[in-house]
Amino acid sequence: MTFDLAIESATRTLPRTWRLEPFRRHATLVADMRSDRPLPLLSLASTGVVAPRTEDGGLGKQAPSEATIERYWVTQPGNLVVNPMWLIGGGVGVSAVNGAVSPDYRVYDLGPELYAPYVHHLLRSAPYRDQYRLYTRADTTFDRRVSKENFHPMPLIIPPLGVQRRIADFLDVETARIDHLRSKFTRQRTLLNERERTALPLTVAGARLGDGNTATGLAWLPAMHPSAQLVPLLRLLQLQRGADLSEDQRREGNVPVITTAGHAGWHEVALVKGPGVVIGRYGSVGNVHWVENSYWPHNTTLYVKNFNGNGPRYCYHVLRSLPYEMEQARAAVPGVNRNDLHRQKIALLPRDLQTRVVTQLDTDAAVAESTRQRIKRAEALLEERRQALITAAVTGQFDVSTASGRNVTDGVQS
Structure with a gap:
């Protein structure tokens, strides 16, 4: 024992x-x-x-x-x-x-x-x-x-039964305060994600470049930049299915193996020269991964075989903006079909505007990630305080009857 x-x-x-x-x-x-x-x-x-x-x-x-x-x-x-x-x-x-x-x-x-x-x-x-x-x-x-x-x-x-009751009553109140604050952080994260999802298709269509229609409250199609062309995705890029690579076939190296979920190990040989873009074909459908260097795309993915002269990073953001849920709902088998994706209509911008859009989206992503990290740190601090408070109360490190009215969440900003 x-x-x-x-x-x-x-x-x-x-x-x-x-x-x-x-x-x-x-x-x-x-x-x-x-x-x-x-x-x-x-x-x-x-x-x-x-x-x-x-x-x-x-x-x-x-x-x-x-x-x-x-x-x-x-x-x-x-x-x-x-x-x-x-x-x-x-x-x-x-x-x-x-x-x-x-x-x-x-x-x-x-x-x-x-x-x-x-x-x-x-x-x-x-x-x-x-x-x-x-x-x-x-x-x-x-x-x-x-x-x-x-x-x-x-x-x-x-502890004595009366003390148990006082501890439980105190902790019920204080942990409820912490949970209320955590719910606010969860709401912040949800709103942040919703804002990103809403802005992404508008941005890749050039609606935020300030040269055309106002995007506020509009879908991306009527709000797209006047220089954009409405074309099938195949005009922008060509997708190809990845290749199988079992655990037994892998050899130690510095080439990342990219699966539906992202980086999942290493191999000694690259199948595709980087930079590249990979999307989930099954499982986590719609996961889009940017790969800086040469890599091996697993057969659970689709990768960009040809960027057709367009900016790889711009193609990455366009692929992030596609409605994968709709594509998957139309499929007979769960997953996405590259031929269906190739027919998906997108707004294709000229190369110079692609660069401006990439700058916008990369800046947006950096700001959003910074916000997420702040939320994550605040949530971690709240959890630390929760555990410290519970431990101190149930081990008798302080008398809860003298802590009445004390707000343990002071100093944590929502």
């Missing part, structure tokens, strides 16, 4: 009235199956929220069979739900709803000396997350499973 090093290091100075006792002493494993009862199916998010699952479980997977559903565990408000395969990623939380969860999960009744909302915060705190990782063998799907043999004897930090 792994020693509980992470928990022990965080509990060396617990208040005198607090106890450390095994989880199994205060929790009972629930073994009540759903059978044919009409209980809603629930899922456990990495945020610790137990909620009704979507039709496919929210995981893009096939719905479970009726036989599997009958083996789901009945879950009631106040039950602790654990996903042993994803404890290190936050797969633990107290349910607030009735329903049934996957037979791969574990459900526990908590004893009378535990206040369930406090346990929710405790088992999601940094010391316990660190401890779960010590219980795992590796970070692969099955090796990261936390066994009952480790989880059940795991020590729980147990």
